Amino acid sequence: MKLSRWLASTVATLVLAAPASAARIPTADESAALNGLIAKIDAECTLAEHSVSLPLVxxxxxWGRVTAGCGDASQGGAAFRGRGVWAHRSSATATDWAIVGSTEASRIPPCSGKNGLLELVPEAxxxxxxxxxxxPPSGYRPSPDLVFxxxxNATHEYDSIGASIYLSSKSEVNGGGFGLFSIDRTGPPTASGSKPKLRDMxxxxxxxxxxxxxATWTKLALKATACASGAVTKLTMGEPWRLSPDSEDREHPANAYVRVGDTIELAHYLDPQLAKLGADQRFRLAKLRIGSADVTATVVTRAGRITAFETSIKQRH
Structure with missing residues (x-):
């Protein structure tokens, strides 16, 4: 076996073996160093909103990463500018933090070629x-990328849309494409409606x-309960599914996503909507009335970690 092929195989094995909780909360000194680095590349923001994410190491x-965002919500998403910093130091006790690569956080950076992320930062x-x-040619990496x-719609800013729940997959496992499933009152063609069927999934x-x-998608860590009628009544998501931040939380739009396998402490740090998440519980994230259904989203914990995200769908008669 060629050395390059052996290395690629070894890296892939290490990536799959890495626990979801490998990232940790930085110390005060680490946070100060990472925020200092992003301040050096973050251009002056004259728009209405400016936020900096919580660093992770x-x-x-x-290795560490932090992101800054700048924009004006009244102008829509296109008005936002994002900058991310990837930094490295020689050891956990060294002070020689240095920027390895910066990316535009408002878009997905390329994996290879000029400024390719995986040419600057190890995939793990x-x-x-x-x-x-x-x-191209490998699609999204690391794969799979799964978001819940x-x-x-708590502020009723989008009453024409209403509340909704989405599961999205960018995955080589799923043919390298983008998979989207939703529980949404608008129905087809862009959504599954509030009476989702297994065929939609x-x-x-x-x-x-x-x-x-x-129904089980083993490689996507996704399970659905759907009996003879094909109606979906429950969804269960395991590692490495990630929980998208609250879309109406304007102060923390750039924070890293919490995911299954994380410690409760890390979840508290990254996501304000999980501030009251406890050990060994089923924490109700939201109970929503969507079209004809009552939909409940839940975070499940055990032994100090998140073990699953769940969604139940109960039709009103």
Whole structure:
């Protein structure tokens, strides 16, 4: 076996073996160093809003990442500018933090070529610090990238849309494409409606392994309860599914996503909507009335870690 092929195989094995909780909360000194680095490259913001995400570091403390955002919400998403810093130091006790690569956080950076993220930062580190990249021919990496989103519409800013829940997949496992499944009152063609069927999930994620009332996408850590009628009544997501931040939280738009496998302490640090998340519980994230359904999103914890995200769908008669 050629050395390059052996290295690629070894790196892939290490990436798959890396625990979801490899990222940790930085110390005060580490946070100060990372924020100092981003201040050096972050251009002056004259727009209405300016935010800096909470830094993350790898478990061994040698890599870190932080993001800054700047924009004007009244002008829409296109008005926002984002900058991210990837930094490295020689050891967990060294002070020689140096910028390895910066990216525009408002878009997905390329994996290879000029400024290719994986040419600057090891893929295992990209995974640990909750980022991704894209580009031919391999699609999105690290793969799979799986996101669970809960849109409450609590401020009624988007009454024409209403509340909704989304599951999205950017995954080589799923043919390298983008899979989207939603529980949404608007229905087809862009959504599954408030009476989702197993066929809607099959269109999004491919054919599952079936049992009497269950459907499992093993490589996507996704399970659905759907009996003879095909109506989906429950969803369960395991590692490495990530929870999208609250879309109406204007102060923390750039924070890294919390994901299954994280410690409760890390979840508290990254996501204000999980501030009251406790050990060994089923924490109700949201209870929503979506079209004809009552939909409840739940975070499940055990032994100090997040073990699953769940969604139940109950039709009103």
């Amino acid at each position: 790898t478990d061994d403390g040698t 580190v990209v995974r640990d610090l909750r980022e991704e990249c894209a580009g 989103s809960v849109f409450r 099959t269109r999004a994620f491919g054919k599952p392994r079936r049992t009497r009332c269950g």
